[in-house]
Amino acid sequence: MKAAEVILEALKREGVDTIFGFPGGSVIPLYDALYNSDINHILVRHEQGAGHMADGYARASGKVGVCFATSGPGATNLVTAIANAYMDSVPMVAITGQVSRHLIGLDSFQEADVTGITLPIVKHSYLVKDPTTLTRIIREAFHIASTGRPGPVVVDIPVDVTKEDVEFDSAVLPAMRLPGYKPNLKGHPKQIRAAAQVIAAAQRPVIYAGGGVISANASDELRELAVYSQIPVTATLTGKGCFPEDHDLSMGMLGMHGTPYANYAISRSDLVIAVGVRFDDRVTGKLEAFAPEAGFVHIDIDPAEISKNVVVDIPIVGDAKTVLPALLAELKKLDLSFDRRREWTEQVETWKREHPLAVKEAENGDIMPQSAVKKIWEITDGEAVVCTEVGQNQMWAAQHYLCRHPRTFISSGGLGTMGFGFPAAIGAQVARPDALVVDIAGDGSFQMTSQELATAVQYGLPVKVCILNNQYLGMVRQWQELFWDKHYSQTCMECQPDFVKLAEAYGAEGYRVEASTDLEGVLRTAFASDRPAVIDIRVKREANVFPMIPAGGTIHDMMEREL
Amino acid sequence: MKHTLSVLVENKPGVLTRVAGLFARRGFNIDSLVVAETESAAVSRMTITVEEQDQPVEQVTKQLHKLINVLKITDLDPSGSVERELLLIKVKADAESRSAIMQIVEIFRAKIVDVSAEVLIVEMTGTREKVSAFMELLTPFGVVELMRTGRIAMSRGKRAT
Structure with missing residues (x-):
């Protein structure tokens, strides 16, 4: 059997049914094997999306998320997603193509030292030089990713390795060789x-x-x-x-x-x-x-x-x-x-x-972002799978969307990756096809990975992106207001796409809400649809996240509410 | 305070990078590092000396334990272990100074391993302190170059390090 097919068989044995990825020269044999495989593949629009989707999939399901990328730029595009999974201890296996063995180390076309680049942000990594070790390595990768403190594992495979013929017997489980890996489970x-x-x-x-x-x-x-x-x-x-x-x-x-x-x-x-x-x-x-x-x-x-x-x-x-x-x-x-x-x-x-979490409603009918989150919570009865971007939107979501169940709130905690929420929501939707999946987004973050709208539309994944749009990079703007003499350096997004048209251009639904009285109706319509949707919620632009204890501060420094 | 860490690792490509990178990332400066195969070809031993800085060395040993290829770590107690360094020193030696150098070599139980008209190469092993004392005594003669291997150490008694 070709090593590329063996890889897919080994993945199936680990229970993998979905892979998020993007093809390229060094992974053509792998994608050729995928051509006749019953494994579901989600074609993303940027490898970072594949990584975050695998991450969101893993957090929503508890299973190991899997992504594919080609050598060089494909793999380096995964780096942010791998770091994100590492910081939040998410089980993930990233399989990257590598140039052929005889070309490694020669600055070959699309060559990057991926195991080297990812060294500080993986739980473990492999560069597979011997095709006969593939099945063992894949088994070990899943074991390491999913046990103990979970984390990402990179398996870097030179393209010529995937073209070799190797023996494969699905009945024989290769023995793992991990003498140095013994997570302590029991507690003294x-x-x-x-x-x-x-x-x-x-x-x-x-x-x-x-x-x-x-x-x-x-x-x-x-x-x-x-x-x-x-x-x-x-x-x-x-x-x-x-x-x-x-x-x-x-x-x-x-x-x-x-x-x-x-x-x-x-x-x-x-x-x-x-x-x-x-x-x-x-x-x-x-x-x-x-x-x-x-x-x-x-x-x-x-x-x-x-x-x-x-x-x-x-x-x-x-x-x-x-x-x-x-x-x-x-x-x-x-x-x-x-x-x-x-x-x-x-x-x-x-x-x-x-000292409740206070929201002061705007007097002129402006939508307060906190109230928008509360409305989303109300309409979904707290039962949606909520993903967030990073910044004010994330904190408002954390404060006002009360969760009842584990694996229903997915956010980039450690790394704080803008652009995480939307692809993570797509991954979560794959894991939970029947759930309502909502990405509570900011206008800045969403623009970092919005091209994945094409992915959501292509696979009919009805993720709802609720942009709390204040046309600012709001969290940084808030710090500038509070701690940097209101020097709003580069935090105002003066030029933005028309998010409604953007959604429609991809074949998704687009909505805009400007008055608080319209919010509920629009959200209900968008949430009831079976298509992906972007809801551009124009919120009060200068709303800030409170309470806030400044970095390095104490409880005595807490600013409880807007002055 | 200096710590001597004896670390058993799987003898695989990239393991040294993982270990060294981890020290750098966690803000520890490696003073000396010796890596070689052990009695088993599948296992290497790294003997690492580090200076304890702001954080306790325990922080880095715990992180080291998390590396999949790391098998065992011992933070060696100086009084409970034997430590050695190897020194090669090339020292200027003319007819006049040669016998004085040879006397020092004898006292330190070092060994002359190469002789030429103007220089001697001396090999000596000992604790870090002994090696330093020896170097100090030879310095006035004119040191052309010297090389130290860094520390290896083994715990005393029946138990393996």
């Missing part, structure tokens, strides 16, 4: 017991949960623990949906643009139970002032995250799916009444009442 029982003790003793505990809970599929386990021990929960941006945000114990997101009550609770807490998080600077602000009264329990599968930014008291290295139930079982043995925490949960309730 002594540590778990110690954590149960401090949780039982805590007066003002808070659960700080992140993307790790979602990648571990441990949302149910987290909820059981939180509800049983009556501990309020705050989630990070990538953790949104790991705990139902309409639950009494939910405090929404914390950090720079988090809710006042989540940030108050963290700063007054005596015990932070951190699960699947990495104490990012957007969450902690000034490290010394983060949860100053608290002790820390940190559950994470990656030992390198333990005490990286915040020194923790009780680290538990393990899979949240295993550790959380074990922790709950220990707590139940202690058989304490958690009623005495009522004072604390009531305090949190008071903060919620007194």
Whole structure:
């Protein structure tokens, strides 16, 4: 069998049914094998789109996302998407073509050292020089990408390798050779017991949960623990949906643009139970002032995250799916009444009442971007799969679109990649064909990957792009307003396409809304359609994201609302 | 404080780049690095000395553990391990100075490995401190060039490093 066909067979064995990609010289044999294959291929318009689609697909489904690109520029176009997946720990396998083995290192046409370029942004990578190792390498790639702390794996394959004949027996699973890779899943029982003790003793505990809970599929386990021990929960941006945000114990997101009550609770807490998080600077602000009264329990599968930014008291290295139930079982043995925490949960309730996420409606009928997000939430009953771009749109979406389920809020958290949301939404739609998938976008971000409209139309993927259009690069403009003497340097997008015509040019539906009274009707029409749609929502241009704790600040620096 | 990390890795192309790149990325400067095969051809040992800077060395060893090709890392305790460096030094030696140099060589149990009319090449092994002391003593004679291998180290007692 040709090695190219063997690659596809090996992918199928890993459960791959869809590949996002773009052909080119070095992957022609691979695409030739695809010609007769039953694997579904989504032809993108730029390789970055393929990477983000694989990413969105992976986050929405929990499966490994797969993308193909050719050597040289094809592969380098994937770099942003790979970095994005790395920062947010998304399982992804990127298969890139490479020039023939005898041309490597000679500055050949469309040659780039892809394993070298991607070295700092992959969980692992391979350059396949021997076709007989292909099946083993692909098996290892999927194993590495999807286990432990998930992440992207690059498999770079010279074109002549894919043309060779190799033996393939679908019944024989090649043995993996990964002597240095043994993720610790279980969590140390002594540590778990110690954590149960401090949780039982805590007066003002808070659960700080992140993307790790979602990648571990441990949302149910987290909820059981939180509800049983009556501990309020705050989630990070990538953790949104790991705990139902309409639950009494939910405090929404914390950090720079988090809710006042989540940030108050963290700063007054005596015990932070951190699960699947990495104490990012957007969450902690000034490290010394983060949860100053608290002790820390940190559950994470990656030992390198333990005490990286915040020194923790009780680290538990393990899979949240295993550790959380074990922790709950220990707590139940202690058989304490958690009623005495009522004072604390009531305090949190008071903060919620007194410091809600405020939206001041515009007096002249302008659409407030926050209200637009709330309207989208209302119309979709909080059940849509929401992707976001990066910037103000992302923070408004995080604040005002309350999620009930894991894998329904997909956003570029770590890398903050503008242009991520739309292709990610296409990937999510492939994973969840029956779901309503909405990309909450900004006009700046959307223009970075809007060419994927062609992809959405070609494959009939009815993604809805809701542009909160303020004709600004709004988040940078906001910083310039607040911290840079209103020097609006290069943040005003004076020339923009007509987004309605742009959508129509690609064969999608285009809508424009300028008055708040029209918003609901247009959204309902667009969401009811079975075609992709772009809704250009003209929002109040100078609206800012509040609350805000400036970078490196503390709770005392919080600006709660628009002045 | 200096740390000596003994790192067992799979003997595969690109592994050195992964390890070295990780040190640079996490802000650690490698003082010396020795890489060679071990008793098993499939496994190499890297002996890396680093100076602890703003962050504890533990940060980088944890990250190293995450590299798929890294098998084992030992942060060697100086008192619990034997460490050696190899030095080759080419020193000016005329008829007058030759015997003085040979005396120093003998005291340090070093070895003259090449003799020519004007220079000697001396080989010596020892701890970093001993090597430095030896170099210092030879410096007044005029050093043409010198090469140090960097530190290798092995833990004392029955247990493997």
